[in-house]
Structures are given as C-alpha cells and as structure tokens.
Amino acid sequence: MYLQILLNLYTFIRKCDEFYLMKQIELALNSMYTYNVYTYYFLGVFLMDIEKILGYLLNTSARLIKHDMEKQLIDFDITTAQWAVLKLLDSWGELTQTEIADKLKSDKATVGFIVAR
Numbered sequence: 001m002y003l004q005i006l007l008n009l010y011t012f013i014r015k016c017d018e019f020y021l022m023k024q025i026e027l028a029l030n031s032m033y034t035y036n037v038y039t040y041y042f043l044g045v046f047l048m049d050i051e052k053i054l055g056y057l058l059n060t061s062a063r064l065i066k067h068d069m070e071k072q073l074i075d076f077d078i079t080t081a082q083w084a085v086l087k088l089l090d091s092w093g094e095l096t097q098t099e100i101a102d103k104l105k106s107d108k109a110t111v112g113f114i115v116a117r
Helices: 002-015 018-030 054-076 080-092 097-104 108-116
Strands: 033-035 039-042 045-049
Touching: 054 080, 080 097, 080 108, 097 108
Parallel strands: none
Antiparallel strands: 033 039, 039 045
C-alpha cells in the first residue's frame, strides 16, 4: 500500500513540471474559477484532484506509516513520540529538553510530558 502511494507521488512529481503548475495557477488567478474543499475548477474544467496534490499524498503517507509504527511499538509499551525522543537521544547523545523540542519541532511542555512518561 505504501509503495503504491509513493509510486503515485513519484508519478505526480514527474508529470507536473514547473511551467505546467505555474500555468494552472495563472489560469486560476486571472480567470473565473470555483473552489471547494476537494477540487478546483476553471470555467467548468477540472484542474486538481485532492488525491494528486503533493501535500495530501505526503500527509497520507505519514499517517499510514505512523499508524503502522504505533502497532509495532505496542510490544515495547511506548508511543511514536517517545520513540522519536529515544531515537534522537541515540543519534545526538545527551540533549536538554529545549534542544529536543527544537530538533523535533515541538514545544518544551510537550517534550516534558513525553519524557515524564
């Protein structure tokens, strides 16, 4: 399943060169278009599908991988956040709570809660 998502992502990136994307954006900005949560239409012509948008594909991949990690970490009685802190400490050695928060792009309070558990 992950392989298919990554293949879709790769295919999407290969097909969408910068010129094409800029042209689509220009059409959308300079002309009449409608928008809803899932799609963009330009004068009734379909422009984008949520399942082909890079951010959506990356987010979906990340959620699926995290879900599988959570299932694997159940045996060790730790969460993915705790695993991330442990992996960070293994890679970098001794770190302060602030340094951990910076490297994980989190806040100190959240890291403090993770470490306390």
